Amino acid sequence: MSIVVYINSNNGLAKSALEAVTYGNKLDGDVIAVTCGSADESVLSSLGDYGASKVLVDRSVNSNDSMQIANVLKTAVEATGAKTIIFSHDLIAKAVAPRLSVMLKAGLVSGAIDVPNGDTVQVNVFSGKAFGNVKISTDLKIISLLPNSFQPESGGSACPVEEFNGNAGEAKIRVIDSKKPEGDVPLPEAELVVSAGRGLKGPENWDMIEDLAVTLGAATACSRPVADIGWRPHHEHVGQTGVAIRPNLYIAAGISGAIQHLAGVNGSKVIVVVNTDEEAPFFKAADYGVVGDAFEVIPRLNEAIKKFKAAN
């Protein structure tokens, strides 16, 4: 049985793409990666390291048009006889997977955090406050994997890359302008995140947060009010109405830990909270707590990590 894994290769291979191939490889079947665009063959063939047996690439599609990508995947599923289709639950998957679900009448599970148990897949629900087990009742199954739920596992070897005509059809969406990603690590994929809230008093005080993030190689995030008043860009807003993340380490400075904030971050493996108020609710959700002024503690932590990195 084949498993089709959709890969977005427009900006090279993201870690989440490698996670999706690794995940496919844990299921019972032959993993076929399907992608669109103009990525180099050598880049695509490296998906073999993570368990793909081959890559099908449709060079005629050069945008993120969800209709075209869904058409290509439908053609690939029919050509390979695949019964399972895997996505990484990112922005493109959120547009393509539901469309494909209707086109193939295949049950879709989004936000999967574990491998299927029979027909049932575990997902995050209630914005990270609970887990749900979703049963797919159709023979064809689509699983959209939450980033950072599985680490990529390499060890295979380069695989063949085949040109593929996926009958994409015409693009209905015209791209007028695009800004490429600025930061190095997209927040949902980041393993380490440094975040701050209203306790920082103003946007001019974020230097210390960015310095710490640079030292750690972390992404930066913030609480909702901070994004709402424009101290930080919207895409940094984490929580129930922002991005839900599950990094290995989440450092929160000057954030009270309101239930809506916790919802988006309590999937983090380790949480460090820095807050002047020892009664701040965030300490109840934290692994390590520091009662203190972020303006003193964060620079001190930065120095301590620099010292540690220099020594190791």
Place this chain on the structure above:
Amino acid sequence: MKILVCISKSPDTTSKIAFTDGDSKFDENGVQYIVNPYDEWYALVRALEIKEANGGSVTIVTVGTATDDTVIRKALAIGADEAVRIDSEPTDAYFVAMQIAEYAKSNAFDMVLTGKETINYNGSQVGGMIAAGMDLPFISLASKLEVNGSTAKLETETIGGLEVVEVDLPAVISCAKGMAEQRIPNMRGIMAARTKPLNVVAPVPFESLTSFESYALPDIKSACKMIDPNNMDELVELLHQEAKVI
């Protein structure tokens, strides 16, 4: 401009999340339902702004039972002209989307707007499925939407970046942060909502493709270890040795 806005209910964000019936059902005991924030703050408010600028109408639609009428009235209080409730339990995203697609197909809307996702199931599925059911283009996670005649210009989040796109209407659009500012309903809106039309229509037969079998709550964290604010070396050591995250 005829705009359809899809509305879902979701538990108030401060609700205690618990499950009953052998962890197979969400425990609604004491739970207050609100209009899903993404549907209300972004999709509905942007639809109203477009109507205010260009004329036309805003209809809200939900798939639900009579108990959802209070949530529908909350959405009407923000300013929609009328509401449609497709009278059925919303069993899964596919079922819900097919109901809305069938309704929308026979009513010639220029745009169908949804929120980015619901805050309870976080599926981000319904919008894309409606678009597929209607064979229309779908723009997901738009943070800006301008209408110019029969085309829409949108900004969408890409992974860390931004894309500006154009599409001919009709189209289906899911709305994310940045689209609009939350509106607090005023007394007049709340009064008017009581008498606005709420049409109940019968569902079309469709099966569900998925079902939630059971739920679980995360393990409770063990007590937080407190670190002396003057001793960040200790914290670094713990993050390295004990937590093994750096």
